[in-house]
Amino acid sequence: MQHTDKRMAVILAAMELVAENGFHGSPMSGIAKRAGVAAGTIYHYFESKDALIEATYAHLEELLIESIRQGYCEDSSVQERFLHIGRALVNSLIAFPMKFRFIEQFHISPYGVASRRERLLGKKDDLVTLLFEDARQQGLIKKLPLPVVFALTFGPLLAICRDHIFGLITLDDLLIEKTVKACWDALKR
Amino acid sequence: MQHTDKRMAVILAAMELVAENGFHGSPMSGIAKRAGVAAGTIYHYFESKDALIEATYAHLEELLIESIRQGYCEDSSVQERFLHIGRALVNSLIAFPMKFRFIEQFHISPYGVASRRERLLGKKDDLVTLLFEDARQQGLIKKLPLPVVFALTFGPLLAICRDHIFGLITLDDLLIEKTVKACWDALKR
DNA sequence: ACTCTTTGATTGAATAATCATTCGGTTTTT
DNA sequence: AAAAACCGAATGATTATTCAATCAAAGAGT
Numbered sequence: 001m002q003h004t005d006k007r008m009a010v011i012l013a014a015m016e017l018v019a020e021n022g023f024h025g026s027p028m029s030g031i032a033k034r035a036g037v038a039a040g041t042i043y044h045y046f047e048s049k050d051a052l053i054e055a056t057y058a059h060l061e062e063l064l065i066e067s068i069r070q071g072y073c074e075d076s077s078v079q080e081r082f083l084h085i086g087r088a089l090v091n092s093l094i095a096f097p098m099k100f101r102f103i104e105q106f107h108i109s110p111y112g113v114a115s116r117r118e119r120l121l122g123k124k125d126d127l128v129t130l131l132f133e134d135a136r137q138q139g140l141i142k143k144l145p146l147p148v149v150f151a152l153t154f155g156p157l158l159a160i161c162r163d164h165i166f167g168l169i170t171l172d173d174l175l176i177e178k179t180v181k182a183c184w185d186a187l188k189r
Numbered sequence: 190m191q192h193t194d195k196r197m198a199v200i201l202a203a204m205e206l207v208a209e210n211g212f213h214g215s216p217m218s219g220i221a222k223r224a225g226v227a228a229g230t231i232y233h234y235f236e237s238k239d240a241l242i243e244a245t246y247a248h249l250e251e252l253l254i255e256s257i258r259q260g261y262c263e264d265s266s267v268q269e270r271f272l273h274i275g276r277a278l279v280n281s282l283i284a285f286p287m288k289f290r291f292i293e294q295f296h297i298s299p300y301g302v303a304s305r306r307e308r309l310l311g312k313k314d315d316l317v318t319l320l321f322e323d324a325r326q327q328g329l330i331k332k333l334p335l336p337v338v339f340a341l342t343f344g345p346l347l348a349i350c351r352d353h354i355f356g357l358i359t360l361d362d363l364l365i366e367k368t369v370k371a372c373w374d375a376l377k378r
Numbered sequence: 379a380c381t382c383t384t385t386g387a388t389t390g391a392a393t394a395a396t397c398a399t400t401c402g403g404t405t406t407t408t
Numbered sequence: 409a410a411a412a413a414c415c416g417a418a419t420g421a422t423t424a425t426t427c428a429a430t431c432a433a434a435g436a437g438t
Contacts (some may be wrong), residue, residue, distance in 0.1 A: 024213025155344030
């Protein structure tokens with residue numbers, strides 16, 4: 001077993017347990033057992049439980065960004081790029097319910113607050129922010145603060161992922177397309 | 190001190206602690222201390238921690254429904270009723286950030302899953318569901334499954350409440366109005 | 379090839395803190 | 409005085425974290 005193998009096993013186990021039971025239902029001993037690793041080993045790779053949680057989120061975020069970037073064409077029209085991002089996000093989230101559940105848990109937890117603030121105030125160079133700035137410059141969307149634009153886009157998309165994963169609806173390509181287009185209707189002037 | 194006084198003190202303390210620290214950071218001893226009550230007393234009113242959490246959510250939900258019903262006019266146009274609900278919801282949530290934080294924690298936690306399923310599959314007689322069915326019959330909104338309609342409405346509204354409470358934006362009446370109208374744009378055909 | 383040594387990885391039992399819950403007794407209300 | 413509300417220390421289970429002991433691998437010297 002390689003150096004990073006156990007590290008990744010721990011991250012995956014943490015993701016699954018937290019997704020299923022929340023942070024308060026995910027003891028380190030349980031994570032260790034699911035990862036097939038001794039409790040002490042976790043502390044070889046992560047300073048604390050908090051550090052493990054942060055690392056797990058960072059890993060999932062990377063996967064998500066990667067899957068959105070896949071097939072993204074910088075030269076397409078604003079609307080086409082918007083549709084691509086929406087589709088890719090929803091498909092990626094519902095493909096692995098555990099990912100989605102963990103990310104939601106993280107976002108509302110005290111862990112996520114700082115991370116969230118950084119995101120919106122700090123980095124100005126990510127794919128989505130650039131797209132929205134582009135759209136505003138071209139006068140395609142309403143004049144609203146960036147966080148509101150984010151809300152109108154990702155609020156509904158995360159909500160339908162949640163409903164799908166909890167079995168309240170069944171998302172297919174057509175329904176995803178319709179919903180993403182409806183989000184666009186909310187933005188366009 | 191009245192019979193129900195301590196009961197309510199416990200509920201409020203639970204709301205505040207859970208809103209601040211999540212379920213895993215809200216020990217019964219802490220709730221008791223904040224409520225100004227002995228730990229054992231909680232068990233006079235609630236069978237267990239789970240029961241307390243459920244009761245706290247039920248109480249908040251009642252308050253929320255009440256504040257939305259206030260000033261709601263059954264005879265208004267669909268769009269006017271929609272705007273009223275959106276405005277009332279956002280104003281009510283940002284007026285007491287603790288309420289909002291608790292409700293979010295609850296919805297995502299294992300507690301909320303069952304409650305959520307009941308809501309959408311069971312009760313067909315609440316204000317909002319009736320409004321949406323009305324709107325669909327009049328051909329005013331897109332033909333989408335009810336959960337998706339809910340997502341397009343409440344997804345963004347909850348998101349802007351979160352952003353406001355975390356200090357990422359500052360909501361005023363105008364911005365709230367604009368955002369609720371944008372949600373309507375997402376729905377209307 | 380064969381030992382000795384070093385280094386880092388891994389273990390799991392031990393620790394100390396914290397948790398939900400209980401219960402015998404006290405106070406308050408009726 | 410009976411009943412209900414209330415208290416808070418005690419209980420037993422669970423927790424994150426530590427650590428002394430083992431293991432595996434990889435040279436280094438012979």
